[in-house]
Amino acid sequence: MPKGQSKTDNIIQPLLTIMEKLRDPETGCPWDKQQNFKTIVPFTLEEAYEVADAIEQADFDSLPDELGDLLFQVVFYCQLAKEQGMFDFSTVVEKICDKLTRRHPHVFPTDSALVSAEKVKQSWDAIKQSEREQKQQFSLLADIPVTLPAMNRAIKIQKRVAKVGFDWPDLAPVVAKVHEEIDEVMEEAKHLNTEPEKYHERVVDEMGDLLFAVANMARHLGVEPEQALRQANQKFERRFRGVEVCAEQSGKSIDEHSLEELDAYWEKVKQQEKAK
Incomplete structure (x- = not known):
């Protein structure tokens, strides 16, 4: 290796070359050639969640693979853009390097007084606000992606408006607002049996308000609701698998059990977890 050259200097090039070959009009992969910006968005979201899941499960052996899958999504977008003469991977690298340098004046100094974490955050927010104004995004909410998971987007909206009081x-x-929204859901739900078509949309609307209020409560408690809900999903799945084991041991299929019997299994599994 030449003196002064890092082994990572050209490490991305093989991946860029593979991506070009996958998209080659004549010899490329039929599936990859059919894709466009919109069609690969669901895969990008899926890969991001798989990265998050590997971290939450502390599965660090799998994390490099998952991060590679996510990086491939970035490279895919860059190849599509390159084919259309918009930008390429080097443009993306330049943009993020410029942004990180601009938003970290405490590291790339223009103001040595920015040393505390709180001051760093204040500076970051001020710089982002300035960038939004330069882009003529006059709403505080203008650059919050609509494709974010709804709970995550609710938190971002709430944090953004909280900055202006x-x-x-x-x-x-x-908490009072959460209770108020529950009451409003139940008020509309009373009519579902008699006029389901008329009141279904009202229930949907009120449930949305309730979920937004719950997200706000989580924010005030310092809880990330998306992460908390994923943990709740995992806990429910783990316990229900325990219920299935209990049902199998009883000699009856699970659908032959009454709700009371299944509830008893559930409580048994919960107690077993607490005893560990």
Whole structure:
């Protein structure tokens, strides 16, 4: 290796070359050649979630593979853009390097006083706000992606408006709002049996308000709701698998059990977990 050259200097080039070959009009992969910006978005979201899942499961042996899959998504977008004469991978690298340098004046110094984490965050927010204004994005909410998971987007919206004081000062009114929204859901739900078509959309609307309020409560408690819900999903799945084991041991199929019997299994599994 030449002196002064890092082994990572050209490490991305083989991946870029593979991507070009996959998209080759004559010899490329039929599936890859059919894709466009919109069609690969669902795969990008899926890969991002798989990275998050590997981290949450502490599966660090799998994490390099998952990060590679996510990086491939970035390279795919860059290849599509390169084919259309818009930008390429080097443009993306230049953009993020410029942004990180611009948003970290405490590291790439223009102001040595920016040393605390809080000051760093304040500086970051101020720089982002300036960038939004330069892009003529006059709404505080203009650059929050609509494709984010709904719970994550709710948190981003709430954090953004809180910066200008549009927020409750403590937890009590937040909790009261959750109870208020529950009451409003139940008020509309009372009519579902008699007029389902008329009231279904009203219930959907009120449930949306309730979920938004719950996200706000999580934010005030310092809880990431998307992560908390994933953990709840995992816990439910683990316990229900325990219920299935209990049902199998009883000699009856699970659908032959009454709800009371299944509830008893559920409580048994919960107690077993607590005893560990």
